[in-house]
Amino acid sequence: xxxxxxxxxxxxxxxxxxxxxxxxxxxxxxxxxxxxxxxxxxxxxxxxxxxxxxxxxxxxxxxxxxxxxxxxxxxxxxxxxxxxxxxxxxxxxxxxxxxxxxxxxxxxxxxxxxxxxxxxxxxxxxxxxxxxxxxxxxxxxxxxxxxxxxxxxxxxxxxxxxxxxxxxxxxxxxxxxxxxxxxxxxxxxxxxxxxxxxxxxxxxxxxxxxxxxxxxxxxxxxxxxxxxxxxxxxxxxxxxxxxxxxxxxxxxxxxxxxxxxxxxxxxxxxxxxxxxxxxxxxxxxxxxxxxxxxxxxxxxxxxxx
Amino acid sequence: xxxxxxxxxxxxxxxxxxxxxxxxxxxxxxxxxxxxxxxxxxxxxxxxxxxxxxxxxxxxxxxxxxxxxxxxxxxxxxxxxxxxxxxxxxxxxxxxxxxxxxxxxxxxxxxxxxxxxxxxxxxxxxxxxxxxxxxxxxxxxxxxxxxxxxxxxxxxxxxxxxxxxxxxxxxxxxxxxxxxxxxxxxxxxxxxxxxxxxxxxxxxxxxxxxxxxxxxxxxxxxxxxxxxxxxxxxxxxxxxxxxxxxxxxxxxxxxxxxxxxxxxxxxxxxxxxxxxxxxxxxxxxxxxxxxxxxxxxxxxxxxxxxxxxxxxxxxxxxxxxxxxxxxxxxxxxxxxxxxxxxxxxxxxxxxxxxxxxxxxxxxxxxxxxxxxxxxxxxxxxxxxxxxxxxxxxxxxxxxxxxxxxxxxxxxxxxxxxxx
Numbered sequence: 222x223x224x225x226x227x228x229x230x231x232x233x234x235x236x237x238x239x240x241x242x243x244x245x246x247x248x249x250x251x252x253x254x255x256x257x258x259x260x261x262x263x264x265x266x267x268x269x270x271x272x273x274x275x276x277x278x279x280x281x282x283x284x285x286x287x288x289x290x291x292x293x294x295x296x297x298x299x300x301x302x303x304x305x306x307x308x309x310x311x312x313x314x315x316x317x318x319x320x321x322x323x324x325x326x327x328x329x330x331x332x333x334x335x336x337x338x339x340x341x342x343x344x345x346x347x348x349x350x351x352x353x354x355x356x357x358x359x360x361x362x363x364x365x366x367x368x369x370x371x372x373x374x375x376x377x378x379x380x381x382x383x384x385x386x387x388x389x390x391x392x393x394x395x396x397x398x399x400x401x402x403x404x405x406x407x408x409x410x411x412x413x414x415x416x417x418x419x420x421x422x423x424x425x426x427x428x429x430x431x432x433x434x435x436x437x438x439x440x441x442x443x444x445x446x447x448x449x450x451x452x453x454x455x456x457x458x459x460x461x462x463x464x465x466x467x468x469x470x471x472x473x474x475x476x477x478x479x480x481x482x483x484x485x486x487x488x489x490x491x492x493x494x495x496x497x498x499x500x501x502x503x504x505x506x507x508x509x510x511x512x513x514x515x516x517x518x519x520x521x522x523x524x525x526x
Numbered sequence: 527x528x529x530x531x532x533x534x535x536x537x538x539x540x541x542x543x544x545x546x547x548x549x550x551x552x553x554x555x556x557x558x559x560x561x562x563x564x565x566x567x568x569x570x571x572x573x574x575x576x577x578x579x580x581x582x583x584x585x586x587x588x589x590x591x592x593x594x595x596x597x598x599x600x601x602x603x604x605x606x607x608x609x610x611x612x613x614x615x616x617x618x619x620x621x622x623x624x625x626x627x628x629x630x631x632x633x634x635x636x637x638x639x640x641x642x643x644x645x646x647x648x649x650x651x652x653x654x655x656x657x658x659x660x661x662x663x664x665x666x667x668x669x670x671x672x673x674x675x676x677x678x679x680x681x682x683x684x685x686x687x688x689x690x691x692x693x694x695x696x697x698x699x700x701x702x703x704x705x706x707x708x709x710x711x712x713x714x715x716x717x718x719x720x721x722x723x724x725x726x727x728x729x730x731x732x733x734x735x736x737x738x739x740x741x742x743x744x745x746x747x748x749x750x751x752x753x754x755x756x757x758x759x760x761x762x763x764x765x766x767x768x769x770x771x772x773x774x775x776x777x778x779x780x781x782x783x784x785x786x787x788x789x790x791x792x793x794x795x796x797x798x799x800x801x802x803x804x805x806x807x808x809x810x811x812x813x814x815x816x817x818x819x820x821x822x823x824x825x826x827x828x829x830x831x832x833x834x835x836x837x838x839x840x841x842x843x844x845x846x847x848x849x850x851x852x853x854x855x856x857x858x859x860x861x862x863x864x865x866x867x868x869x870x871x872x873x874x875x876x877x878x879x880x881x882x883x884x885x886x887x888x889x890x891x892x893x894x895x896x897x898x899x900x901x902x903x904x905x906x907x908x909x910x911x912x913x914x915x916x917x918x919x920x921x922x923x924x925x926x927x928x929x930x931x932x933x934x935x936x937x938x939x940x941x942x943x944x945x
Contacts, residue, residue, distance in 0.1 A: 234938060270746040272921070296746045302739030307540070315536050319529060319747035363743065 222248045222282055222292070222370045222402050224269070229278035231264055237426055238264050242278070244421035244431045246371075251393070251403035253413035253434075256423035257522050262406050263299070265423065266373050269404075270294060282371075293320060295369030299376045299406070301360050305349035309335075312348070313363050320367040327366070334362040337392065353380045361389065365396070372396060373404040378412055390415070410514040420514070422521050429521045438511040444484045445510035446493060453480050456502050463496050464489070481510065529748040533756025534763070541727065541764030551768050555775040562779020582610045586621060586633035589613060593636065593668045597681060601664045602634075621645055634661055639669055699888075706802060710885045711856055713806040714878060716769070718849050720810055721877070724765035725817045728758055729825035729834045732920070736829060741920045750920070751913035758818045758909075765814065766807075773803060802885045809884075812901040813877030816908060817845065823912035826919030827926045837926050848875040852882050861887045870897055873904035914939060 224246040231239040239261050246252035256262045267273045269280060271289045280287045304312050310331055317327035335341045338358040348356060357380050364372065374393070378386055393416055397403055405417055413420065414434065421431035430437065450456050457471045457480055467489040471482045484490060490509070497504060512520075541547055585606055589595050595613045602611040609631065616624070621633045625645045632653075633645040642665055646653055670688060671681040679687075735741045744753055824837040851869060855861045861882050869875035870883050870893075880897045883889045918935050927935065 267746075267921075272745050272917075294746065296743065298739065298742035298746075300739040300742055302742040302744075304735075304740050305738055315532070316743060316747060318532050319744070 224371055224402055225281045227279045229268060229275045231276050240426040242428050244428055246402050246404055248402045249397060249400040251397055251405050251417045253417035253420040254404055254406045255420055255518055260423040261426045262423055270296060292371060293367050293369045295364040295372040297360055297364040297374045297377055303348050306347055308345055309348055309359055310344045316363050317367045322367055330366040334366040338362050354382055354385055357381055371402045375406045378409055414514050424522045441512050443487045443509045446482045447508050447510045448480045449478050449506035450502055450504045451478055452502055453478050456480055529752035530756045533753055534760040537757050537760025538763050541761055551771055554772050558775045558779050562782040566782060583631040584610045584612050586612050586614050586630040588635040590636050592639050598668060601667060605660050706885045709802045710882055713802060714852055717810050717878060720765060720769055721813045721817050724761055724814055725821040728761050728818045729821045732822055732825045733828045733831050733834060736920055750917035754822060754913045754916045755909060758822055762814050805881055805884050809877040809881040815905040816873055819908040819912040823915035826916040827922060829923050833926045844874050848878050852878045856882060871900055873901050876901055
């Protein structure tokens with residue numbers, strides 16, 4: 222299911238929270254919704270879910286205006302929220318029923334998801350008796366047990382140990398593979414890069430950047446080359462001597478085996494490769510240095526708010 | 527509608543499975559039942575001994591020849607039926623000794639035609655309040671009979687003239703306010719506590735959901751109006767369950783009491799006419815919905831349970847003022863004052879005021895129906911308003927807004943929705 226937001230505006234009193242926010246999340250893919258704290262992510266999510274009304278703009282699913290009653294949403298808020306004093310199975314079934322499942326289906330789905338999350342033994346325990354990480358898993362079960370068509374995950378990995386994080390990764394990958402539209406909001410860029418094909422960066426209520434991650438990265442000048450070689454120092458003097466006209470700088474960075482070469486023009490990459498392949502240097506890696514998502518995020522958001 | 531039912535069911539079960547709720551209900555029922563059966567229980571333990579030939583207490587009377595001994599004894603016997611009256615000539619020391627060792631319950635020594643000495647072991651308020659006026663009456667009668675006899679009127683005739691009984695009948699053309707006094711009083715107290723208790727329960731439940739952020743999930747699963755209605759109706763039904771259980775035990779208790787030998791006037795006063803109970807349930811439900819929606823809506827702005835009190839103060843003031851007006855009216859027996867009449871049509875005061883007037887006064891059925899209709903319409907409008915406030919309030923955290931700010935937020939929200 223394709224989810225498309227067009228020119229969404231929202232004011233709270235005098236404060237403009239969202240200004241012409243537009244992005245598209247495709248079915249079977251994950252979209253990373255990024256932004257600093259207070260950028261408007263939660264408000265955007267709440268408008269999608271129908272908690273708030275937008276002042277202007279449209280939301281469409283598969284090309285027609287959104288009919289929320291016909292869509293199964295799975296939402297995991299950043300502020301985890303369940304009933305601490307209720308039995309886990311009770312509240313999971315209750316929430317699934319509210320999301321439109323019959324009681325018997327909700328019961329089956331509850332068992333299935335508790336099993337998937339390796340939490341079956343806690344079915345009849347109160348939520349407050351569980352550790353933070355396990356509560357997080359219950360929250361995830363609550364989000365996913367209604368077979369959602371659109372899943373919105375806000376910081377799903379916070380508080381999970383590496384084993385549980387792996388479990389969650391598998392679950393998210395399965396969902397994406399099954400065609401679910403996933404909206405993923407996180408400040409842990411490694412997870413965004415792992416799951417999301419596209420991102421939309423919100424800053425001060427504006428979408429400052431959106432598109433496919435690989436295209437965004439390719440849009441940066443590809444004039445920085447990373448070479449990993451045990452003969453780094455020799456290699457630096459060699460290329461500086463051989464290609465002085467094409468290279469701006471060549472120096473070690475962080476690791477003594479890493480050499481970063483800045484070309485005068487990205488097109489000189491091929492000649493650099495040729496020069497090196499003709500030489501007898503032992504080269505482990507030759508790659509274009511792309512900006513990390515973190516760098517892109519900081520670049521687009523640090524001026525804001 | 528489906529959502530309302532689901533929320534309702536969840537809220538109802540959460541309420542009735544709550545330990546505090548169960549314990550309160552059991553304690554209430556147990557104390558009411560105990561109260562009703564106490565006389566019966568006491569009878570079991572003490573009933574036998576009363577008929578067990580226990581000695582009849584003795585009252586000693588020393589006439590000192592001022593009055594005829596037999597007439598004096600008869601007069602005393604008339605008043606103190608269950609006592610043995612002993613006319614004696616013992617001197618004061620002997621009398622004191624016998625009273626002290628409890629041979630006599632008490633003694634009356636006539637010192638002159640119009641003066642006497644009352645001898646008792648321990649003086650108490652009961653003596654001065656009850657016994658002395660009775661003895662005064664006896665001596666007065668004796669003096670009158672004695673005096674009239676000097677004019678040739680026999681003591682029998684004197685007695686007849688003096689004891690001329692007046693019979694009276696009261697016809698209440700409206701409702702007899704004395705009859706329903708106790709039942710209405712109890713119902714009003716119950717209504718006051720119940721509405722407040724269950725209304726607060728709604729408040730607490732909303733703040734708890736906000737506090738645990740369960741609201742973040744709920745608000746995306748169901749419409750705020752459905753959540754609000756489900757919650758209020760669910761808690762209301764839980765309250766009704768508790769009320770029915772408590773009223774049920776009250777009935778059991780009352781029927782146990784009525785089998786005891788209570789004076790008929792008292793039985794009439796404590797009896798619970800079924801009509802009163804039905805009115806109480808109707809007005810409980812109306813009052814509960816009116817105040818729960820208000821409490822619920824206002825509490826949705828609270829982040830901590832301590833904020834509830836600050837936010838609900840204006841509503842509480844109206845509520846307590848109504849209660850005071852009603853209690854004063856019941857006590858002064860004037861439940862149809864202009865203030866009460868007006869209040870029985872104002873939605874916020876009507877539940878208590880109309881209940882009192884319906885049970886204690888002669889209110890036409892159509893007046894009650896108008897009041898009920900006004901309240902039902904108010905509940906509907908309040909429900910919609912409460913759901914709107916709730917939608918705005920539940921996602922606001924931090925310091926609760928002032929009343930003026932809440933109104934401003936509502937106007938803004940209305941404008942947004944109009945667009």
